[in-house]
Amino acid sequence: MKAYRSPLILNNFFLLNHQYHVIQPPNNQSDDETPMSEIVNQYNLEIDFAFQNIDNNNYQLFTKIGINDLEKPLPGYLLFIEGVCVFSFDTSEELTEKDKSDLLHISGLNICINSLRNIIATTTANGPIGKYTLPSINVNKLLTDKHNQIELNKK
Numbered sequence: 001m002k003a004y005r006s007p008l009i010l011n012n013f014f015l016l017n018h019q020y021h022v023i024q025p026p027n028n029q030s031d032d033e034t035p036m037s038e039i040v041n042q043y044n045l046e047i048d049f050a051f052q053n054i055d056n057n058n059y060q061l062f063t064k065i066g067i068n069d070l071e072k073p074l075p076g077y078l079l080f081i082e083g084v085c086v087f088s089f090d091t092s093e094e095l096t097e098k099d100k101s102d103l104l105h106i107s108g109l110n111i112c113i114n115s116l117r118n119i120i121a122t123t124t125a126n127g128p129i130g131k132y133t134l135p136s137i138n139v140n141k142l143l144t145d146k147h148n149q150i151e152l153n154k155k
Helices: 036-041 097-124 139-154
Strands: 008-023 045-053 058-067 076-089
Touching: 008 058, 008 097, 036 076, 045 097, 045 139, 058 097, 076 097, 097 139
Parallel strands: none
Antiparallel strands: 008 076, 045 058, 058 076
């Protein structure tokens, strides 16, 4: 099937911060305890993001992901990563402000999360418990939660 270019153009991606730590399981862990694969599935995931309009056609999307980033993290990986995507729109296409917003919020956020996902997978590929792949993220729920948080902060 023929692929068509999106009017949303990814101009650049920059890695701003990346922290990687391995937390060893306790030495007294017995064989009947929870396997690492199940512990990894229990990791707390936090994602935050912010859009910034640079000029009439250029936008930045800052995205942060914290994995197992708690006061008392579980054994395995403790990861934090932060990056920014710079987007513009194809000026040959007529887009409404709603079209631009939808593309930035849904496609742009997916692009940024996937860029960070790839770095996480590459970093952990040689780690002691193997490659960690960030699970699929419900971007619609993430956007709804962010919108609700912004509305709450306005009050």
